[in-house]
Amino acid sequence: MGTESAAVNFSELVNKNKRTLARLQDSPRLLLHRRDGEDLVLTTAARAEQDQTVVSAATRMLVAMARREPGSMELLLDILPDAFPWVRFLPEPDVHAFAVELVDTMRAADSVGNSASVAQLLIAWQHTAEVYSDPELLAAPTRDHSEDYGPVPDPRDVA
Template sequence: MSTDGASVHFSELVNRNRRTLARLEGSRSLLLRRRDGEDLVLTTASRAEQDRTVVSAATRMLLAMARREPGSMELLLDLLPDAFPWVRFLPETDLHAFAVELVDTMRAADSVGNNASVAQLLVEWQHTAEVHSDPELLAALTTDHGEDYGPVPDPREVA
Protein backbone atom coordinates (compact mmCIF):
# COMPACT_ATOMS: atom_id res chain seq x y z
CA MET A 1 0.00 0.00 0.00
CA SER A 2 1.21 3.44 -0.84
CA THR A 3 1.43 6.13 1.80
CA ASP A 4 2.39 9.74 1.36
CA GLY A 5 5.95 9.10 2.47
CA ALA A 6 5.49 8.92 6.22
CA SER A 7 6.85 5.69 7.67
CA VAL A 8 8.32 4.59 10.96
CA HIS A 9 9.34 1.34 12.55
CA PHE A 10 6.55 -0.25 14.57
CA SER A 11 8.69 0.07 17.70
CA GLU A 12 8.47 3.87 17.33
CA LEU A 13 4.71 3.64 17.86
CA VAL A 14 5.20 1.48 20.92
CA ASN A 15 8.08 3.45 22.46
CA ARG A 16 7.21 7.00 21.39
CA ASN A 17 3.49 6.82 20.77
CA ARG A 18 2.64 10.54 21.16
CA ARG A 19 5.42 11.64 18.84
CA THR A 20 4.55 8.95 16.31
CA LEU A 21 0.84 9.76 16.37
CA ALA A 22 1.69 13.45 15.89
CA ARG A 23 3.32 12.48 12.58
CA LEU A 24 0.00 11.00 11.50
CA GLU A 25 -1.71 14.39 11.85
CA GLY A 26 0.37 15.82 9.04
CA SER A 27 -0.07 12.78 6.80
CA ARG A 28 -2.91 10.85 5.23
CA SER A 29 -1.52 7.66 6.72
CA LEU A 30 1.54 6.30 8.41
CA LEU A 31 3.34 3.15 7.31
CA LEU A 32 4.42 1.08 10.30
CA ARG A 33 7.36 -1.12 9.28
CA ARG A 34 7.66 -4.43 11.10
CA ARG A 35 10.62 -6.80 11.20
CA ASP A 36 8.61 -9.86 12.17
CA GLY A 37 5.51 -9.52 10.04
CA GLU A 38 3.61 -7.62 7.43
CA ASP A 39 3.88 -3.83 7.54
CA LEU A 40 0.82 -1.99 8.83
CA VAL A 41 -0.86 1.24 7.76
CA LEU A 42 -2.18 3.55 10.44
CA THR A 43 -4.81 6.11 9.51
CA THR A 44 -7.67 7.89 11.20
CA ALA A 45 -11.16 6.43 11.23
CA SER A 46 -12.53 9.42 9.33
CA ARG A 47 -9.93 9.03 6.57
CA ALA A 48 -10.62 5.30 6.31
CA GLU A 49 -14.34 6.08 6.01
CA GLN A 50 -13.63 8.66 3.31
CA ASP A 51 -11.67 6.06 1.34
CA ARG A 52 -14.47 3.54 1.74
CA THR A 53 -17.03 6.12 0.57
CA VAL A 54 -15.00 6.90 -2.54
CA VAL A 55 -14.51 3.22 -3.44
CA SER A 56 -18.19 2.53 -2.85
CA ALA A 57 -19.23 5.47 -5.04
CA ALA A 58 -16.90 4.38 -7.84
CA THR A 59 -18.26 0.84 -7.58
CA ARG A 60 -21.87 2.01 -7.76
CA MET A 61 -21.09 4.23 -10.76
CA LEU A 62 -19.42 1.35 -12.60
CA LEU A 63 -22.37 -0.92 -11.83
CA ALA A 64 -24.86 1.67 -13.04
CA MET A 65 -22.87 2.19 -16.22
CA ALA A 66 -22.53 -1.55 -16.87
CA ARG A 67 -26.28 -2.10 -16.54
CA ARG A 68 -27.54 1.09 -18.16
CA GLU A 69 -28.01 0.06 -21.74
CA PRO A 70 -27.35 -2.96 -23.95
CA GLY A 71 -24.19 -1.36 -25.40
CA SER A 72 -22.74 -0.50 -22.01
CA MET A 73 -20.95 -3.83 -21.66
CA GLU A 74 -19.16 -3.11 -24.94
CA LEU A 75 -18.16 0.29 -23.55
CA LEU A 76 -16.80 -1.39 -20.43
CA LEU A 77 -14.90 -3.89 -22.57
CA ASP A 78 -13.42 -0.98 -24.54
CA LEU A 79 -12.34 0.80 -21.34
CA LEU A 80 -10.77 -2.17 -19.57
CA PRO A 81 -7.45 -2.06 -21.50
CA ASP A 82 -6.94 1.53 -20.31
CA ALA A 83 -7.44 0.54 -16.69
CA PHE A 84 -5.76 -2.87 -16.91
CA PRO A 85 -3.31 -3.01 -19.85
CA TRP A 86 -2.69 -6.72 -19.27
CA VAL A 87 -6.23 -7.60 -20.47
CA ARG A 88 -4.91 -7.25 -24.02
CA PHE A 89 -3.48 -10.76 -23.60
CA LEU A 90 -6.84 -12.31 -22.69
CA PRO A 91 -8.85 -14.08 -25.38
CA GLU A 92 -12.16 -12.36 -26.19
CA THR A 93 -14.25 -14.83 -24.18
CA ASP A 94 -11.99 -14.42 -21.14
CA LEU A 95 -12.11 -10.64 -21.45
CA HIS A 96 -15.89 -10.73 -21.33
CA ALA A 97 -15.85 -13.20 -18.42
CA PHE A 98 -13.43 -10.92 -16.55
CA ALA A 99 -15.67 -7.88 -17.06
CA VAL A 100 -18.77 -9.68 -15.80
CA GLU A 101 -16.95 -11.21 -12.84
CA LEU A 102 -15.33 -7.89 -11.94
CA VAL A 103 -18.65 -6.04 -11.88
CA ASP A 104 -20.39 -8.80 -9.90
CA THR A 105 -17.54 -9.14 -7.40
CA MET A 106 -17.29 -5.38 -6.90
CA ARG A 107 -21.02 -5.21 -6.16
CA ALA A 108 -20.83 -8.09 -3.68
CA ALA A 109 -17.69 -6.73 -2.01
CA ASP A 110 -19.22 -3.27 -1.66
CA SER A 111 -22.29 -4.80 0.01
CA VAL A 112 -20.13 -6.26 2.78
CA GLY A 113 -17.60 -3.43 2.94
CA ASN A 114 -14.58 -5.61 2.19
CA ASN A 115 -12.65 -5.30 -1.08
CA ALA A 116 -10.27 -8.23 -0.52
CA SER A 117 -12.20 -10.38 -2.99
CA VAL A 118 -11.87 -7.71 -5.69
CA ALA A 119 -8.12 -7.48 -5.14
CA GLN A 120 -7.84 -11.27 -5.32
CA LEU A 121 -9.91 -11.37 -8.51
CA LEU A 122 -7.64 -8.81 -10.16
CA VAL A 123 -4.52 -10.77 -9.22
CA GLU A 124 -6.01 -14.02 -10.53
CA TRP A 125 -7.06 -12.53 -13.88
CA GLN A 126 -3.70 -10.80 -14.26
CA HIS A 127 -2.00 -14.16 -13.80
CA THR A 128 -4.32 -15.63 -16.43
CA ALA A 129 -3.28 -12.84 -18.81
CA GLU A 130 0.39 -13.56 -18.04
CA VAL A 131 -0.11 -17.19 -19.07
CA HIS A 132 -1.75 -16.10 -22.34
CA SER A 133 1.13 -13.68 -23.00
CA ASP A 134 3.67 -16.52 -23.07
CA PRO A 135 3.00 -19.01 -25.91
CA GLU A 136 5.29 -21.67 -24.42
CA LEU A 137 3.68 -21.47 -21.00
CA LEU A 138 0.20 -21.45 -22.51
CA ALA A 139 1.01 -24.55 -24.55
CA ALA A 140 2.50 -26.32 -21.54
CA LEU A 141 -0.60 -25.61 -19.44
CA THR A 142 -3.22 -26.35 -22.09
CA THR A 143 -1.75 -29.28 -24.01
CA ASP A 144 -3.20 -32.67 -23.18
CA HIS A 145 -0.24 -35.00 -22.92
CA GLY A 146 -2.53 -38.02 -22.98
CA GLU A 147 -1.19 -39.36 -19.71
CA ASP A 148 -3.20 -39.52 -16.55
CA TYR A 149 -1.30 -40.51 -13.48
CA GLY A 150 -4.47 -41.06 -11.47
CA PRO A 151 -5.66 -39.28 -8.36
CA VAL A 152 -3.18 -37.29 -6.35
CA PRO A 153 -2.67 -38.79 -2.90
CA ASP A 154 -3.45 -36.72 0.16
CA PRO A 155 -0.06 -35.29 1.29
CA ARG A 156 -0.99 -35.91 4.94
CA GLU A 157 -1.18 -39.62 4.21
CA VAL A 158 2.12 -39.86 2.32
CA ALA A 159 5.15 -40.29 4.54
Protein backbone atom coordinates (compact mmCIF):
# COMPACT_ATOMS: atom_id res chain seq x y z
CA MET A 1 0.00 0.00 0.00
CA GLY A 2 1.41 3.40 -0.99
CA THR A 3 1.85 6.25 1.47
CA GLU A 4 1.64 9.19 -0.92
CA SER A 5 -1.54 10.77 -2.14
CA ALA A 6 -2.59 10.17 -5.71
CA ALA A 7 -3.81 13.14 -7.74
CA VAL A 8 -6.39 13.31 -10.50
CA ASN A 9 -8.61 15.90 -12.07
CA PHE A 10 -12.07 16.13 -10.53
CA SER A 11 -13.56 15.32 -13.94
CA GLU A 12 -11.92 11.89 -13.73
CA LEU A 13 -13.95 11.14 -10.61
CA VAL A 14 -17.13 12.24 -12.38
CA ASN A 15 -16.44 10.44 -15.67
CA LYS A 16 -14.63 7.32 -14.45
CA ASN A 17 -15.80 7.06 -10.86
CA LYS A 18 -15.23 3.33 -10.24
CA ARG A 19 -11.71 3.35 -11.65
CA THR A 20 -10.87 6.59 -9.85
CA LEU A 21 -12.26 5.42 -6.49
CA ALA A 22 -10.33 2.15 -6.85
CA ARG A 23 -7.15 4.21 -6.53
CA LEU A 24 -7.99 4.68 -2.83
CA GLN A 25 -6.90 1.06 -2.34
CA ASP A 26 -3.34 2.04 -3.27
CA SER A 27 -3.26 5.51 -1.72
CA PRO A 28 -4.66 6.81 1.58
CA ARG A 29 -5.91 9.98 -0.07
CA LEU A 30 -6.88 11.13 -3.50
CA LEU A 31 -6.21 14.75 -4.40
CA LEU A 32 -8.89 16.04 -6.75
CA HIS A 33 -7.80 19.04 -8.84
CA ARG A 34 -10.66 21.35 -9.71
CA ARG A 35 -10.55 23.95 -12.45
CA ASP A 36 -13.15 26.26 -10.92
CA GLY A 37 -12.49 25.87 -7.22
CA GLU A 38 -10.26 24.75 -4.44
CA ASP A 39 -8.76 21.27 -4.78
CA LEU A 40 -10.40 18.54 -2.71
CA VAL A 41 -9.04 15.55 -0.84
CA LEU A 42 -10.97 12.30 -0.93
CA THR A 43 -10.33 9.56 1.59
CA THR A 44 -12.28 6.74 3.18
CA ALA A 45 -14.31 7.34 6.32
CA ALA A 46 -12.18 4.76 8.13
CA ARG A 47 -8.96 6.60 7.16
CA ALA A 48 -10.42 9.97 8.22
CA GLU A 49 -11.42 8.45 11.57
CA GLN A 50 -7.92 6.99 12.01
CA ASP A 51 -6.36 10.37 11.26
CA GLN A 52 -8.64 12.07 13.80
CA THR A 53 -7.82 9.41 16.40
CA VAL A 54 -4.10 9.99 15.94
CA VAL A 55 -4.41 13.78 16.12
CA SER A 56 -6.64 13.51 19.18
CA ALA A 57 -4.22 11.15 20.94
CA ALA A 58 -1.24 13.39 20.20
CA THR A 59 -3.18 16.41 21.43
CA ARG A 60 -4.20 14.72 24.68
CA MET A 61 -0.59 13.61 25.31
CA LEU A 62 0.79 17.10 24.62
CA VAL A 63 -1.81 18.74 26.88
CA ALA A 64 -1.19 16.22 29.67
CA MET A 65 2.57 16.67 29.37
CA ALA A 66 2.38 20.46 29.37
CA ARG A 67 0.12 20.52 32.44
CA ARG A 68 1.79 17.74 34.45
CA GLU A 69 4.48 19.78 36.18
CA PRO A 70 6.36 23.06 35.72
CA GLY A 71 9.35 21.35 34.10
CA SER A 72 7.13 20.00 31.34
CA MET A 73 6.36 23.47 30.05
CA GLU A 74 10.10 24.17 29.95
CA LEU A 75 10.57 21.04 27.85
CA LEU A 76 7.83 22.20 25.50
CA LEU A 77 9.50 25.60 25.22
CA ASP A 78 12.81 23.85 24.44
CA ILE A 79 11.36 21.76 21.60
CA LEU A 80 9.21 24.46 19.97
CA PRO A 81 12.09 25.76 17.80
CA ASP A 82 12.55 22.24 16.40
CA ALA A 83 8.87 21.98 15.48
CA PHE A 84 8.40 25.62 14.49
CA PRO A 85 11.78 27.19 13.57
CA TRP A 86 10.17 30.62 13.17
CA VAL A 87 9.63 30.93 16.95
CA ARG A 88 13.28 31.97 17.16
CA PHE A 89 12.16 35.40 15.95
CA LEU A 90 9.62 35.85 18.74
CA PRO A 91 10.57 37.61 21.99
CA GLU A 92 10.85 35.15 24.87
CA PRO A 93 7.56 36.16 26.54
CA ASP A 94 5.77 35.62 23.23
CA VAL A 95 7.26 32.13 22.85
CA HIS A 96 5.76 31.24 26.23
CA ALA A 97 2.42 32.86 25.27
CA PHE A 98 2.44 30.89 22.00
CA ALA A 99 3.11 27.61 23.83
CA VAL A 100 0.28 28.17 26.31
CA GLU A 101 -2.14 29.29 23.60
CA LEU A 102 -1.19 26.35 21.37
CA VAL A 103 -1.81 23.77 24.09
CA ASP A 104 -5.10 25.39 25.15
CA THR A 105 -6.33 25.75 21.56
CA MET A 106 -5.37 22.19 20.66
CA ARG A 107 -7.30 20.91 23.67
CA ALA A 108 -10.37 22.99 22.84
CA ALA A 109 -10.25 22.09 19.14
CA ASP A 110 -9.94 18.39 19.95
CA SER A 111 -13.02 18.63 22.17
CA VAL A 112 -15.12 19.76 19.20
CA GLY A 113 -13.32 17.66 16.56
CA ASN A 114 -12.31 20.64 14.41
CA SER A 115 -8.67 21.68 14.01
CA ALA A 116 -9.32 24.88 12.01
CA SER A 117 -8.65 27.05 15.06
CA VAL A 118 -5.26 25.38 15.59
CA ALA A 119 -4.28 26.01 11.98
CA GLN A 120 -5.37 29.65 12.28
CA LEU A 121 -3.40 30.06 15.52
CA LEU A 122 -0.24 28.66 13.91
CA ILE A 123 -0.64 30.95 10.90
CA ALA A 124 -1.19 34.02 13.11
CA TRP A 125 1.85 33.32 15.29
CA GLN A 126 4.01 32.59 12.24
CA HIS A 127 3.01 35.95 10.75
CA THR A 128 3.89 37.60 14.07
CA ALA A 129 7.32 35.97 13.90
CA GLU A 130 7.72 37.21 10.33
CA VAL A 131 7.12 40.77 11.53
CA TYR A 132 9.73 40.37 14.27
CA SER A 133 12.19 38.94 11.73
CA ASP A 134 12.09 42.06 9.57
CA PRO A 135 13.20 45.37 11.16
CA GLU A 136 11.22 47.42 8.62
CA LEU A 137 8.02 45.49 9.29
CA LEU A 138 8.58 45.71 13.04
CA ALA A 139 9.10 49.48 12.86
CA ALA A 140 5.97 50.10 10.75
CA PRO A 141 3.37 49.83 13.55
CA THR A 142 5.32 52.21 15.78
CA ARG A 143 6.15 54.79 13.12
CA ASP A 144 4.65 58.25 13.52
CA HIS A 145 1.86 58.49 11.01
CA SER A 146 0.91 62.14 10.69
CA GLU A 147 -2.08 61.47 8.48
CA ASP A 148 -5.29 60.16 10.02
CA TYR A 149 -7.64 58.48 7.62
CA GLY A 150 -10.50 58.37 10.13
CA PRO A 151 -12.27 55.41 11.65
CA VAL A 152 -11.95 52.03 10.02
CA PRO A 153 -15.30 50.66 8.87
CA ASP A 154 -16.52 47.38 10.33
CA PRO A 155 -15.70 44.75 7.66
CA ARG A 156 -19.08 43.11 8.24
CA ASP A 157 -20.76 46.30 7.01
CA VAL A 158 -18.78 46.45 3.74
CA ALA A 159 -20.60 44.82 0.86
